[in-house]
Amino acid sequence: MPRSVWKGPFADVLKKLPHVYRGTRRSMILPDWVGKTIEVHNGRAWRPINIVEDMIGHRLGEFAATRTKSPHKGAVLRARAMMKKKKGK
Template sequence: MSRSSKKGPYVDERLVKKVEKGMGTKENPIKTWSRACQISPEFVGKYFSVHNGRSFTQVFVVEDMVGHRLGEFAPTRTFHGHGQVVKRTIDKT
């Protein structure tokens, strides 16, 4: 369900302040647990470390990501593949 348009987008104020300070380089990304924060145009060209529940995933924001959430680019689940086909041999006795 989408957010009401009259409320406006949710952007974490602490992240906006850090972006305005000039943080968010590749060597020193902005560390955040705020996965629900919507990406605004000021975030373009910045690096973020988004928490996925276990570790931090580094995300570089490009122009196509504006309007999406930070959590969309830090997957929380790892896919290990479907079950493999087990070849069984019949022993002749």
């Protein structure tokens, strides 16, 4: 369910560091943030995000993926086999 309009957008205060700002995943991107680089934690590392106008109204967490894609095991085996063939020639 979306947030009530009368409450306004929710945004935590950005923590200012020497070169970048750090924000929380739950914060909504505000128009004041356009042009800034904000670091967002994805559970493992801080990911820098450059804020542009199209991001206004979205959450910071949408731009810091928490999961990595792992290739299918069969595709990995096929790729290794192709590399061995190329080296053998």
